Amino acid sequence: MTTTQPKPLRKSKGLMHHINRVGWLFILPAVALILVLCFYPMIEAFILSLQKGKGNNLSWNGLNNYTRLFKDKVYLQAVQNTFFYLIIQVPIMLGIALLLASMLNDKTLRFKGIFRTLIFLPCATSLVSCSIIFKQLFSPSGLVNTLLLTWGWISEPYPFLTEATSARIIIIVTMLWRWTGYNMIFYLAGLQNIDYQVYEAARIDGASAVQQFTKITVPLLKPIILMTTVLSTNGTLQLFDEVRNMTNGGPNNATTTISTYIYKLSFEQVPQFGYASALAYTIFIMVAILALIQMKVGDKQ
Template sequence: MDRRRNLTGWAFLLPASLLIVLISFVPMIQALLLSLQTGRGTRLNWADPLWYNYTRLLGDEIFKQTLFNTFVYLIIQVPIMLTLALILANLLNNPRLRWRAFWRTAIFLPCAVSLVAYSLVFRTMFATDGFVNDFLGMFGVAPVNWLGEPDTARAVLIIGLLWRWTGFNMIFFLAGLQNIDRSTIEAARMDGANAFQVFWRVTVPQLRPIILLTAIMSTNGTLQLFDESWALTRGGPAYASMSMSHYLYEVSFQRNPNFGYGAALSYVILILVAVLAFIQLRIGDKRDQ
């Protein structure tokens, strides 16, 4: 009876597991094989040498530019966003705060909007003759060509990402804060710790698993950034704000599709995701001791 039940259990897992294998694991291996091939369209041959696509990446200036852009977004945007999300969650977790539901809804609301939708709103607001320049003009600031200069284009993309994802991460921190025993905070208060000390020494250490999780998720998301690069800055000017996934799409599906080269690029993203997650997990564990 137990054995039959065990088999029933496996049968319950079968459809979902099979789909994940077919949709994720098998294509992942196919992509590896593909990355060792060259040719255009459907006519593909084994590359000579096999790692040709990977060596080609090393000499590809556009690839290096998109790698640089992705790391700019990662290093600047993710820490700012997580810090802001942590502060906002901490403020909202105060039971004496008024209009909590309103603040929470307003800050969380951007998560309901699709990435390309908000990208187009930001593109409109940051147009040279658009709202942001009109607004700054009231303070005597000369119009800025936001999307036409490399640094400002990347900055606009970062502002967009902060707008869309800060509330998302705040929700994770709020969920984490609810699991913290409030008496630890009250006790620290009684001992004369100020708000900042309580936050830094009592709240943050207890939230560490959640901080680790949000850091890994955000890193993963940034490395796969596509929609904003595509619709908000269109990767421009030239390739100055283009993300790696955007370049991957361009290589694989536009002009002369080159699946082998695209697959090699996708493996760089895959390896970066794995390596960065591993490093973050190691750092997260070390602080445990």
């Protein structure tokens, strides 16, 4: 808290009281919008998740939608895929971002500005654009296949996006490309708050680059690492744009995520809003649980 209310004079106590009430009018529009467009829908999603039926023809169904989830092979596959993306992509991305940031946080480094701009550049694209660019790069007649064929590493085009494991990996590669520079910026900002002399002193004491990284950089950036982990987890659990535009969940649901499945259930088939809401609620629960775990772990260290 850097701003402090001036001590009101005895006479103006009533005035300050009045002014603070005016303050509610300033925050009212935003608070009302967030209540109506965020908290209320969460309640309605829960109520919907207890109903069944197609379109707007809904009737009470108890917790049956939730038990149905455990028997739904597509849902289980979607959860498995989502966690596959999460467990592989988030640590690699944050690791590379941290490494890049600590490399760029070097006073003697040349072309620092150019490196930073180029690595940060992918943030300017929409997720749909980068999905399409990467879909071209890895399509059967795309750049990567043509290169590999020309070099003689493969004898026929490899179906990167229509083979289950490679399709998942390409989606991860696309996310890495889009988001690594974004996270790097957070770390760079955090590093700027660490006194450079700490590193100079460590060097004089004979600490290696690796030791400086693990003993100084990582511990001091812990709060920011925690924040980026929570944000990335939240984002990956909702993964939609890339999957829809690169594989549309295929082959055979191998890349489907919870979000693309919700979209299919609600807007591509006869809408099953009740069941889709139960699915949506599970994302919310996962986000909440993972954030809690991450904060607990972050606190302990």
